[in-house]
Amino acid sequence: MIGDVRDRTKPTGYVSLSPFLDWQGKLCDPVDMEVAYTYDADMLRRTRVLPFAQLDDVLCVVSDNPDSPEAQEFWSALRRPVRLYLTEPWQLTLAYDRLFGIPEHLSDRQLGGILMSRNKVAAHQLVEALHVQKVDGARLGEALTSHNLANFWDVAEALAIQTGYPLIELSVSGLTAPAEAWDALGEEFWIRNMVVPVACTSEEVSIAMVDPLREGVREAVERALSRRVRLFVTGYRDMAITYARRYNGEYAERSREEIMSRSPEQSANFLLTGTQKLSLIGFVILFVASMARNWLATLTALNALVEAAYALNAIYRLWLMFISSRFPRHEVVRSVRLSFLSLDDLPTYTILVPLYKEAAVLPKIARAITNLRYPKHLLDVKFLLEADDLETIEVARNINLPNFIQLLIIPASEPRTKPKACNFGFWQSRGEYVVIFDAEDAPDPDQLLKAVEVFRHSDDSVACVQAKLSYYNQSQNILTRWFTSEYAMWFDQLLPALFVRDLPIPLGGTSNHFRRDVLRQIGAWDPFNVTEDADLGIRLSRLGYRTVVMDSTTWEEANSDFVNWIRQRSRWVKGYIQTWIVHMRHPVRLVRDLGVPGFVAFQAIILGTPMTFLLNPFLWGLTTAWFLMGTPFANALFPAWVYYLAFLNLALGNFAFMYTNVSGLARRSDWGLVKYATLNPIYWTFMSVAGWKGFLQLFTRPSFWEKTIHGLTKADVADGLKGGS
Amino acid sequence: MENSEVLRELLTDPALTNPRRKTGDPWYLAVGGFVAAMVLGWHTVFYNSIIPGDGYSRVLSAYYVFLRPHPHFAAIGFVWNPLPSLLEIPLTLLHHWWPAVVTKGFAGNIVSAAFYGVGLANLYRALDWLRVPRATRWVWTLLYGLNPLILWYGANGMSDGMLVAVLLGMAEGLLAFFETDNIEDLVRSALWLAVGFLLRYEAVPVAAFAGLGLIIALIRQGRSRGYIEGMLLVFELPIVYIAGIWMFTNWLIMHNPLYFLLSPYGNLAQTGTGSYTTPATRYAYQNLFHSILMVAHWQILFFPVAIAIVAVLVGEVRKSHRGGLAIAGAAIGAPVLQVALLYMGKSADWARFFIYYVPFGYVLMAMAAQNVRRHRRVAVLAATVILLLGNVGTWKALQSPRWGTGDHRYIAQILKGQRVHPFQEDIHMASYINTHAHLKVLLDTFTTFAVVPYVKRPNQFLMTADLNFEAALLNPLGQVNAFLVPEPVGVGALNAINRQYPGLWAGNVSWTRLIKTFPGPSHYRLYAILPDAP
Structure with a gap:
């Protein structure tokens, strides 16, 4: 029984035809294409009716005006049971467009239409891009390319058709304007606006743009070069290649020499200054002379000095931990604050990912970056690959990376360090903010948004926002457990206290977010320093900039292999000593820059940390010798007060650190690690082994980068989160 | 539970009705308590010449450290817990100008008076965590401070009073932890407990039973095994470590890690001489029931503790959220040790061994009163009366030779204004x-x-x-x-x-x-x- 037309055109309800994301994040179209395609497209457009689903033998049809004569015509022709729904006219129009394509008479006016008519994107891809456009506020071309729905060249072609500007190919042709044109506006202008000068005559300058509709660019070039401007459209990759041709040499040089040329005394490309060498020689002579005169008194005095320094360092660190237990430990950015962030006015964000021999984990980091909740068209991601690392380059080229990830190949040159790679990427970055992620990192998806929020709510003195680091493979073995508990102490107790007290913070090697302008101002990272992160933290502090610790975690892979761990730790120890030496080249200036509290913190953290590792074996050795040789030995080398100080260091100092670590882990709810923290003293012996390796290497290969191998675990972030439950 | 009942429970929860407000009260109590105990100590030492031997020996141990040209801390010995002497060392250095700090052992009185003040502050803060209203907090804290046993041991230089103050610190941390879930509070509690070990060995059974109570309380809260394990570690680690260090130093210097326990000077050796045997200890010897009975009888020193433990346990059965089990555990720790020692014939029957009934009695009684929802004012009034009667009971017991063993003579001398001539x-x-x-x-x-x-x-x-x-x-x-x-x-x-x-x-x-x-x-x-x- 089909029924009367009037009954059949009685609406059942209202439906939305907008595609939506299901709970898995998959985009769903409420219109069943198979049902819609059984009808003639022109007829449906004319009648303003759309069959969109079929429930058994009942056809579900939507219309924006079911009583119109055209619609009546459709109902009369239909010989089957129908359920009618109403919808908005624009929703119906968009549904027709995505099902049947944009009508020919409109296709040359809309980018999506052009691409579809040229079979460069499918209807569902366009729908997805339109969704992204709506959510992220991206332009359609950006949405299509950043989500790999269309390639850069196809979008450029479509843009050329849409705007009427000619298309120009740059990667093979190698077209570029003479230096005069490039120099007229400077690299910052060209890169930020994604524009390159491709030719220049006395009357006319030709520029190629990724987005020819970008305002103000043409006028700026006209003004700067006093010539008529001719505009071309080109693809983003062509543009990037042109930049690389133009600036790579300069970037390579700058990545090595920027700090050296700006402020040589802050570069670790040489170790000791003349004054430092003289002081060292003076100390050695004094020591030898004292030993010759009275070796026992000399050793006793030295012992007393060491014990006192050790005790002071321990007290200072415990005080810092006490501070962190009393005050908010980091900047908390609640989700509700993030929900107020307007995606329309988010800045471009540069992500630098140095990847050397990281073929195994490269797909992981690409996935982690893709998972970041940040408009993809505003991401300027640079994978920094070394020219001789063919394996990683090959993997990067073959895994179909998202278009917003750019591969930068760093020319081979010394020093082969991570900071040099970061500098290379940084000098050609476009973002207002810059962050570094390591190859094995998995940052919290909200991390960039949180960092933007923190920057926006901080004054200009905040130059860096440090996220917290933790490990997802913490329960892989005892080493990873110790490593994680050590990081918990560092990032949850020590750094937050430095932050609370406004003291210099040695940054972690990853997940530190910077204001790009500040980083430019100070010359970015020192390529010769193997703990460039700590060094940068001190340099920022010396210039009066502050670092804020925020409540966002980046999950990393803890070193699970002993030899690999020793290598990594030895580099850290070497780097801290390097940093100390560099900044102590002018101690008075350092006190002036950091202030007395900052200077004390610098000594305790930058010198105290490696020195503890280096001295521990001696102190343990003395204790053992004392047990073996008895009290006469102790009496000789340990006058009463030194003896008691040493005993307090041994008995209470060690316990205090172990216990603060235990309680710190408990506070983080890392229950699985708490009991292992009680075995920390064993871990400290490993640190000493690594410490001495690093210290000795300081004199043989000061800027040699001990590579940490990643990808030694099968765990992922989910395991890390479980570990904390 | 009916919705209205849930709502009523919530609305009458002291945590909501009496939010904590930071005041300087603990400081006033600490300073006032110190002064009060000093006055009493001064009176008993300089007027009555009462110098309890154990307190005096701790002062002299401190005095030995700097007596010789080559000072050495080991001079304080490895039998008694070291902290009283360590704290008294700086005071004994004043003996050139003020000989009485050593000759009359007044350094000990000064230190115990300081602990007395700390104890009052700790109790006040513990009551604050229980959301006892301010006026009641003052009343109960002052009642506690006026308990004859507490006041006397706050003034006489003995380590028992010091441990009591420290255990109140532990209780305060525990109560705070159950209220806030903050690890820092548990850490504070654990550190007080570790300090307790440096004062007296009773801290060990207190730690064991408080830990047991903590485990049960957390299990009842439905916490995970990892959480309980972690919390237990946080709570027990300091005292275990300090005990380890104590054994290490015993081994290092006396060449026997258990020297403090087994030395010829230790408690075990002393009781082995039969010097402290009385009819009461003979009654308990080798008879567990008698030992328990005897320890239970000692509650006469402060009878409210039994009522309070029962009331808190009943409250815990109904509902568990304030760590009553951990505090109740702590309260029975020292008495259980006494049961064991009396059973083995290794203890004397001195009243001071049961002083712990008083502080825990106060905390548990406050908790029991605050657990009452319907007629809390009545409960608070009743608790106040019981605590007051408890103090009267202590007063009476201390004056009797049967229950005031070890102290009744001193009390009598103070009351009669007698001058004695010790040593x-x-x-x-x-x-x-x-x-x-x-x-x-x-x-x-x-x-x-x-x-x-x-x-x-x-x-x-x-x-x-x-x-x-x-x-x-x-x-x-x-x-x-x-x-x-x-x-x-x-x-x-x-x-x-x-x-x-x-x-x-x-x-x-x-x-x-x-x-x-x-x-x-x-x-x-x-x-x-x-x-x-x-």
Whole structure:
């Protein structure tokens, strides 16, 4: 029984035809294409009716005006049971467009239409891009390319058709304007606006743009070069290649020499200054002379000095931990604050990912970056690959990376360090903010948004926002457990206290977010320093900039292999000593820059940390010798007060650190690690082994980068989160 | 549970109705308490001349540290827990200007008065966590401070009062932890507990039973195994470590990690002499039921503790969220140790061993009253009356020879305003040594400690804490020229000279000659070392 037309055109309800994301994040179209395609497209457009689903033998049809004569015509022709729904006219129009394509008479006016008519994107891809456009506020071309729905060249072609500007190919042709044109506006202008000068005559300058509709660019070039401007459209990759041709040499040089040329005394490309060498020689002579005169008194005095320094360092660190237990430990950015962030006015964000021999984990980091909740068209991601690392380059080229990830190949040159790679990427970055992620990192998806929020709510003195680091493979073995508990102490107790007290913070090697302008101002990272992160933290502090610790975690892979761990730790120890030496080249200036509290913190953290590792074996050795040789030995080398100080260091100092670590882990709810923290003293012996390796290497290969191998675990972030439950 | 009932429970929850407000009250209590206990201490020491021996020996142990040209902390010994003496060391350094800090042991009174003040502050803060209203907090804290046992032990320099104050700190941290879930609060509690170990060994059973209570409370809260494990570690680690360090130092210096327990000077050895055996300890010996009964009877010192434990446990059965189990566990820790010691015949029946009933009685009673929802004002009033009656009970018990063992004589002397003359025997011996300048006497300060502060020239004696004591004991010739020994009965038998030369006091060592016998309870004798001595 089909029924009367009037009954059949009685609406059942209202439906939305907008595609939506299901709970898995998959985009769903409420219109069943198979049902819609059984009808003639022109007829449906004319009648303003759309069959969109079929429930058994009942056809579900939507219309924006079911009583119109055209619609009546459709109902009369239909010989089957129908359920009618109403919808908005624009929703119906968009549904027709995505099902049947944009009508020919409109296709040359809309980018999506052009691409579809040229079979460069499918209807569902366009729908997805339109969704992204709506959510992220991206332009359609950006949405299509950043989500790999269309390639850069196809979008450029479509843009050329849409705007009427000619298309120009740059990667093979190698077209570029003479230096005069490039120099007229400077690299910052060209890169930020994604524009390159491709030719220049006395009357006319030709520029190629990724987005020819970008305002103000043409006028700026006209003004700067006093010539008529001719505009071309080109693809983003062509543009990037042109930049690389133009600036790579300069970037390579700058990545090595920027700090050296700006402020040589802050570069670790040489170790000791003349004054430092003289002081060292003076100390050695004094020591030898004292030993010759009275070796026992000399050793006793030295012992007393060491014990006192050790005790002071321990007290200072415990005080810092006490501070962190009393005050908010980091900047908390609640989700509700993030929900107020307007995606329309988010800045471009540069992500630098140095990847050397990281073929195994490269797909992981690409996935982690893709998972970041940040408009993809505003991401300027640079994978920094070394020219001789063919394996990683090959993997990067073959895994179909998202278009917003750019591969930068760093020319081979010394020093082969991570900071040099970061500098290379940084000098050609476009973002207002810059962050570094390591190859094995998995940052919290909200991390960039949180960092933007923190920057926006901080004054200009905040130059860096440090996220917290933790490990997802913490329960892989005892080493990873110790490593994680050590990081918990560092990032949850020590750094937050430095932050609370406004003291210099040695940054972690990853997940530190910077204001790009500040980083430019100070010359970015020192390529010769193997703990460039700590060094940068001190340099920022010396210039009066502050670092804020925020409540966002980046999950990393803890070193699970002993030899690999020793290598990594030895580099850290070497780097801290390097940093100390560099900044102590002018101690008075350092006190002036950091202030007395900052200077004390610098000594305790930058010198105290490696020195503890280096001295521990001696102190343990003395204790053992004392047990073996008895009290006469102790009496000789340990006058009463030194003896008691040493005993307090041994008995209470060690316990205090172990216990603060235990309680710190408990506070983080890392229950699985708490009991292992009680075995920390064993871990400290490993640190000493690594410490001495690093210290000795300081004199043989000061800027040699001990590579940490990643990808030694099968765990992922989910395991890390479980570990904390 | 009905919705209305849930709502009523929520609306009457003290945590909501009485939010905590930071006040300076704990400071006022601490300072006021210190002053009050100092006044009492001053009165008892300088007017009554009451100087409890155990407190005095701790002061002298502190005094020994800087007595010799080469100071050494080991001089405080490895039998008694070290903190009282360590804290008293700076005060004993004042003895040149104020001899009474050592000769009358007043340094001990100063330290115990400080702990008394701390104890009041700790209790006040604990009550604050229980959301006891401010006026009631003051009343209950003052009642606690006026409890005769607490006040007396706050003033007399003994370590028992010090431990009580510290255990209140532990309780405060625990209560805070159950309220806030903050690890820092549990850490604070654990650190107080560890300090407790440095004061008295009773801290060990307290830690064990409080830990057990903590586990059960957390299980009842439905916490994960990892969480409970972690919390237990946070709570117990400091005391375990401190105990380990204590054993380590015992091993390092005395070459026996359990020296503090097994040494000839230790409690076990002392009780082994039978000096502390009474009909009551005989009653409990080797009979578990009698031991339990005896410990339970001692609640007469502060009967509210039993009521409070039962009330809190009943409250816990209904609902668990305030850590009542952990505090109840802590409260039974020390009594359980006493049960064990009495059963083994290794304890005396002194009232002070049961002082812990008082602080935990106050905390648990407050908790029980605050757990009442419907008629809390009545409950608070009832609790106040019970606590007051408890204090009266303590007062009565302390004055009775049966329940006030170890203290009733002091209380009577204070009340009657009597002046006593302690250590007359020691003063007599010291004056003899002072008048015989040629003497260089070997003495064991375990029994003969009170002689030391009265000898004007410290180089006239060689004492236990001296590094060459052992050598001089074995080969006295050339090192000392006299031995001072008590009669080898009771703890006198544990004197190092008597242990080395059992027949000496009786005159059975051929290379010695009796110089002098001193009148007094210990029947000291001074023997000259003859040239044929080893």
